[in-house]
Amino acid sequence: MWSNAGHSVDFLVDGRATAPYFPTTATIRRYSTHGTILDGPPPAVSGFGASGNALGIYMGMWRALENIGHTYDVILANYSLTAFPIAFSRTRHAAKLYYVQAYEPEYFSAQSGGKARVLQLLSSLSYRLPLKQIANSPIYLKHHNIKADNWIPPGIDEALYFRRQSSPSIAPGRPLILGTIGRKEPAKGMLYALEAFESLARGDSQVSLKIAYGNAPDGWNHPRAEVVIPENDAQLAIFYRSIDILLAPGTVQHGAPHYPVLEAMACGTPVVTTGYLPANAENAWIAENRNSASIADAVNEIRNLPPEMLRLKLDKAFEAASEFQWSRIAPKFLDAFSRAIKQQS
Numbered sequence: 602m603w604s605n606a607g608h609s610v611d612f613l614v615d616g617r618a619t620a621p622y623f624p625t626t627a628t629i630r631r632y633s634t635h636g637t638i639l640d641g642p643p644p645a646v647s648g649f650g651a652s653g654n655a656l657g658i659y660m661g662m663w664r665a666l667e668n669i670g671h672t673y674d675v676i677l678a679n680y681s682l683t684a685f686p687i688a689f690s691r692t693r694h695a696a697k698l699y700y701v702q703a704y705e706p707e708y709f710s711a712q713s714g715g716k717a718r719v720l721q722l723l724s725s726l727s728y729r730l731p732l733k734q735i736a737n738s739p740i741y742l743k744h745h746n747i748k749a750d751n752w753i754p755p756g757i758d759e760a761l762y763f764r765r766q767s768s769p770s771i772a773p774g775r776p777l778i779l780g781t782i783g784r785k786e787p788a789k790g791m792l793y794a795l796e797a798f799e800s801l802a803r804g805d806s807q808v809s810l811k812i813a814y815g816n817a818p819d820g821w822n823h824p825r826a827e828v829v830i831p832e833n834d835a836q837l838a839i840f841y842r843s844i845d846i847l848l849a850p851g852t853v854q855h856g857a858p859h860y861p862v863l864e865a866m867a868c869g870t871p872v873v874t875t876g877y878l879p880a881n882a883e884n885a886w887i888a889e890n891r892n893s894a895s896i897a898d899a900v901n902e903i904r905n906l907p908p909e910m911l912r913l914k915l916d917k918a919f920e921a922a923s924e925f926q927w928s929r930i931a932p933k934f935l936d937a938f939s940r941a942i943k944q945q946s
Contacts, residue, residue, distance in 0.1 A: 602756070602931035603627075611673075613665060615658045617648030623834045636664020659686050666690035675938045681705050681727035682720075688730040696941035699732040701741055701749055707853055711787050733941050735934075738878060740856040753937065754858050754878065756930030757867055757922070761838045764869040764919050768912050769845040771871070773904055776807045780844030780870075782861045783816035783828070790850035790875065795821065796893035797848060801900060813840050841868040846903055849874040852891055858925075867922035869915055873899040879925065884918035 603610045610627040616639045621629070631639045634657040663686035670676060670692030678684040678699045687697050705724035709717045728734070728746045736742055736749035743750070771777065779801075781794040795817065798810045802825055809825040817826075831837040841847065847865040849872060859877030862885070866872055872885040873896055880887065886903060889895035903911065923929075 602927045603935065606931070606935070608935075613662060615649075615661060617644065619643050619645065619647050622832060630665075630669075632661050632665035634658075634661040634664075636661055636666075636668055638665065638669065655682070659683070662686040663690055666692060670695055674942055678732065681724035684727040684730050684732055685723075688732050694945075696938065696945040697732045698938070698941055699727070699730070699734045701728070701734050701736045701747055702755070703737075703857065704741060704744055704747065704854060706745075708786065708788055711853075733944075735937055738857040740854065751937065753933045754925055754930060755860065755863075756927035757860075757864055757925055758834065759867070759923075759926040759928065761834050762841075762864050762867040762922075763838075764867065765842040768869065768908070768915055769871065771845050771904055771906070771911065772908075774807070776809070777801075777805075777900075777904065778809050778811060778843070778845045779848055779900065780811045780813065780840065780846070780865075781848045783812045783814045785816045788851060788853045790852045790891070791816070792818065793850045793852075793891060793893045793896060794848040797850075797896035797900065798826070799823065800893065800897045811840065811844055813837065838864065838868055841865045841870050844870060846871045846873060846900055848896060848900075849877065850888060850890075850893075850896055851875055851877060855890070863922055863925055866918040867925075869919060871903050871911065871915065872918065873903075879921040880918075881921075884914060884921050 604626040612627055612629045614629060614631055616631040616633050620643045631643060633639055659682055666686060667690055670690050671694050673695045676687050676695045676697050678687045679702065684699050706721045709721035709724060725746060728748060734747065734749035736747065736752040737755055739752050741747050741749060742752060779798055781791060784791055802808045812826060812828050813831055815828040829840055831840050841864055847861060847870050849859060849861045851859060855876040857877060862872050862874050862877045862880050866879065872880055873888055874880050874885055875890045876887050886899040888899045
């Protein structure tokens, strides 16, 4: 969207990374561990090894910024670890910003092992770096050690995430296709979605499940569960429109934006969630946190809802999701960038 508005936009990525799965009109600039900007196409297969990647990735990013940082008006970090090379780069021309998309220490605290403890510490320290912070949700304004005083939500491409032609045909006794996004992180709540599906499937042979990207717990399987692997954003949107109800029961930082919730609402699919933007009781079904029975109850409520009431709720969901279209969100970022550049001058 920024490129289409006439701005020059680059992604700076490690040279060993493959091409992104999503299409973009921005330029992708790949760097070596020495900070040299590489020519040629990205590798077909990722060149990352089993260990030692992080230091090379972020040292390479810092070195690359030392070489080319002066060519930019704005440099934006979108993740805690990328904030460090941006903050420590010695370019003084560019305004340096940090888009805070979660309170990351909480996610790492739920993981075991020494690596998780290091990442928990580094992500916490990232909020203390001398970068202008923009949060993606009001819940992160002055949250713990986050210093953002402005928030801009993430955007979605309305050309891809558009509303299905008709509402799903949901009713007792009819086949019902549930869907969820497969993630291994415990905080994403996939376990509760699977438990709710198993409970519903035990009493109804018409219930099935589609899991985008897989990632189910080791050993878990079900004869009516299907793994779907979307290869890009367009196929992910098709996945949302192919299911009757999306289950998105994340367990932490409720009130923050959640892409599956937002994207499914934009596609006209009923959403059961534990409470993420832009879902609320008027446009989605809010289940109790860490409670698979509550998720199953919400599914049954949807199945018993008169079609006209379901349509009205989906109308409200689409209206709420429309506020997150990139055509509305992109200008807000550009305004924030302009203010940061003026402050930098």
